[in-house]
Structure formats: C-alpha cells, structure tokens
Amino acid sequence: MSLPKTLAEDVARNLVMVARLIDEDPEQAYAYARIALRLASRVAAVREAAGFAAYATQKYAEALAEFRAARRMTGSVELWPVMADCERGLGRPERAMAMAGEPEVQKLDKAGQVEMRLVAAGARRDMGQIDAAIVTLQSPELASNSVQPWTPRLRYAYADALLEAGREDEAREWFGKAMEADKDGATDASDRLAELDGVEFVDALSDDGADDVAGLAGLTGEAAESRETARDDDREDGEDGPVDGSVTGQ
Structure with a gap:
C-alpha cells in the first residue's frame, strides 16, 4: 500500500x-x-x-x-527461529543456542516456540551434543497426543536424534508416531521406518525391462535364479529378441 x-x-x-x-x-x-x-x-x-x-x-x-x-x-519477532537457523547454516551453532535463550523467544507464538526448539536441538547436534539435543526436544508439545502443524516435524526430529544416539527401538517408535501425524507427507518418516524394519527399495526399471519385474515379482531364491539362467540360455541361442536395455510399450 x-x-x-x-x-x-x-x-x-x-x-x-x-x-x-x-x-x-x-x-x-x-x-x-x-x-x-x-x-x-x-x-x-x-x-x-x-x-x-x-x-x-x-x-x-x-x-x-x-x-x-x-x-x-x-x-x-516471528523470524527469530529462522534467523537462528541461518546462524547454524553459517557454521555458528553457538550463536543459534544463544538466540534460543534470548527474551524474544518468549514473545513467539506456540508454533514459533516449537520451531525455536527444533533449531536449538539442531544446534546441539551440530556441536556433537546428541544427548542434550534429545533433552531439548522433550517437551509438552512432543508428549501431547494432539496433532498440530508442527507435530510431524517435532516427532521426526526426536526420532532422528534417538537413532543417532543408538536408541533404535525408541527411534522406530517415534518415526511411527511421526508417520501417523504426517498426513501431508512433510517428512520421510515412512521411509525411515521401513529402513529400520529392513525393507529394501529396488529400482523397478531394471536393464532387462519392466517385464522382468512383473515376471520375477512372485519368485524368490532358487526359482528366480532358475528363471534367470533360462533367460541367459535363450539369449545365447538368439531367441530373446533385442537386449539393449530399452523399455518399450510403457
């Protein structure tokens, strides 16, 4: 105006x-x-x-x-948390920590205070203080069953800190809680949880084409190996068509 x-x-x-x-x-x-x-x-x-x-x-x-x-x-003061995070980005986590203790933090709304807590925990991790980072994230907002816009990120950060500290079982629990709260996919909590559970993600578009994926989807162990051996034999006999890594008909 x-x-x-x-x-x-x-x-x-x-x-x-x-x-x-x-x-x-x-x-x-x-x-x-x-x-x-x-x-x-x-x-x-x-x-x-x-x-x-x-x-x-x-x-x-x-x-x-x-x-x-x-x-x-x-x-x-609403930009205070992101200003502190800029200090982290500049390699000055101690300045971010100092900002977390300034009176401006008390003037922030609830969302801003949670954001400041996330930044402070990140600064602790930057300084190698993983246990202190975990304690920093422990708060009424983390313990609450109420889902707020900040809930997925707060739970995710807590799970990630627990995992870095070697507390895998607790990390799995909190990645699960983050996933439950994350309806918009703001975090990759579901992928992190799957990794902890030993799920491996593979590229569906292999060199042999999408038909290989469909054909091998139900085969494991010796059955899959037998089929691949048969396909190799066919290639040697010239019966398997072009083998150039291309995928057609998609």
Whole structure:
C-alpha cells in the first residue's frame, strides 16, 4: 500500500512467483525475489520474501541480512527461529543456542516456540551434543497426543536424534508416531521406518525391462535364479529378441 499502484502490482506479481516456486524451484524463486527487492527494498514483506528465497538456496548470510532488515522494519519477532537457523547454516551453532535463550523467544507464538526448539536441538547436534539435543526436544508439545502443524516435524526430529544416539527401538517408535501425524507427507518418516524394519527399495526399471519385474515379482531364491539362467540360455541361442536395455510399450 505504500507503493504507487503500478509498481505495487509489479512487486506483488514477483512475490506471488516466489511463493509458487520456492519449494519446487528455489533458484527461480530467488531470481523473482531479487527483482522484487530491486523494485521495493523498503517494503518489509519484500525483505522477508527475499530472505526466505535466499534461505531456500542456502545463501544463509544473505538470508540473515534480509531477515534482520525485515525485523527492523516491523519490530516482529516471528523470524527469530529462522534467523537462528541461518546462524547454524553459517557454521555458528553457538550463536543459534544463544538466540534460543534470548527474551524474544518468549514473545513467539506456540508454533514459533516449537520451531525455536527444533533449531536449538539442531544446534546441539551440530556441536556433537546428541544427548542434550534429545533433552531439548522433550517437551509438552512432543508428549501431547494432539496433532498440530508442527507435530510431524517435532516427532521426526526426536526420532532422528534417538537413532543417532543408538536408541533404535525408541527411534522406530517415534518415526511411527511421526508417520501417523504426517498426513501431508512433510517428512520421510515412512521411509525411515521401513529402513529400520529392513525393507529394501529396488529400482523397478531394471536393464532387462519392466517385464522382468512383473515376471520375477512372485519368485524368490532358487526359482528366480532358475528363471534367470533360462533367460541367459535363450539369449545365447538368439531367441530373446533385442537386449539393449530399452523399455518399450510403457
């Protein structure tokens, strides 16, 4: 609203593209953010968007500068957790830990406080303090049966920390809890749980084509080996058609 109408529309279009692309194509989102920043660097929303675009492309120093600028303009503390995470990205976990103890944290809403807890636990892990990271994540929000937007990530982070500490049984339990809460697939908890249970994922598109997968799906052990031996014999006799690794008819 502080910009002339035509300029405001141009800036808004670029910010919309940042929002649309930041997850799928962060580099392109960053390019749009730079355009918006060039057009309206004195608008807090633009500085914030530029910060998130830089953060998504791991330009942590630039992201931190933009977040600080946005905070100066608005006086809001909501960017505090991501600012602390930028410090981690810059290899300064001790600064992230210091920020976790600042009064600004108490001004955050519940989601912000959980995010700050996740960042603090990550900083502990960066410093090799895995047990302290586990304790940091233990909270009423973790213990609650209520599923909130932050629940899958909080449970996932706890499970991952437990696994790093060698507490595999507990990690399996919490990956399961994370999966139950993760209706939108925000984490790969289901894959991590499957790995712990010994499930192996194979590439369905083998060199012999998709028909091999279908044909071998029900065969194990000696039966599969016998079929493969037969196919090798057929190839030697020239009866198996082209063997060039291509897959047709898909």
